[in-house]
Amino acid sequence: MLQVRRLYSWAMVLIYACLFAWTVNHYGIALSVVSGTSMQPTLHDGDHLLINKFQFLLEKPTVGDVITFRDPxxxxxxxxxxxxxxPGDIIEIRDGLLYRNGKRVQEPYIDSMIEDGDFGPVKVRQETVFVMGDNRHRYASRxxxxxxxxxVPYALIDGKVELILWRPSLAASL
Known part of the structure; x- marks a missing residue:
């Protein structure tokens, strides 16, 4: 009888631990690895990221947030x-420069003008956001x-990138 009770206790601990891990992964934090160059110079191929999945359960994404989302x-x-x-913003690209609501956007995080040509103007629909990669070279970002x-509909947004945990290009051995 004592062994059955002990086995039951361990099984419950294991079940609660798995439930906790699942909840944290789906609604709390997650780890992700960058694949590709569309966010350079901010993020690099192979960067390990900490994703805050809880952020957008309480509030909507804001301009400037770096987000992860399901590819539509x-x-x-x-x-x-x-x-x-x-939602409601008017986005336009003219002569390699980004405009939001008719005003030029200062983008200190990019290293080149937008090379893909003019775009818009388009109005961002309700319950969506307009996203771009930081790499503005021709055809560098989907x-x-x-x-x-x-x-991108809010329903596809997974979380907010909070931190670069590790950048392989900075790793070195002694």
Whole structure:
């Protein structure tokens, strides 16, 4: 009888631990690895990121947030981009420069002008955000400018990138 009770106790601990881990992974924090160059110079291929999945349960993404979201054309894949526009904003690209609501956007996080040509103006729909990669070189980022991604519905947003935990290019041995 004592062994059955002990086995039951261990089983309950294991069940609660698994439930806790699942909850944290789905609604708390997660780890992710960057695959590709669309967010350079901010994020690099292979960067290990800490994702805050709780952030957008309480509030909506804001302009400037770096977010992860399900790829609308491939639900098994996640993308990471910067929020450029929120619902109601008018987004336009002219002569390599980004404009939001008619005003030029200062983007200290990019290293080049936008090379993909003019875009818009478009109005960001309700319950969506307009996203772009920080890499503005020609064809470097699949983002809201292209039909395969488009404006990202809130329902597809997974979380906010909070921290680069590790960058392989900075790793060195002694």
């Amino acid at each position: 054309s491939d639900p098994d894949r996640y993308l990471v981009k910067r929020v450029i526009g929120k 983002d809201s400018r292209y039909s395969g991604v488009g404006m």
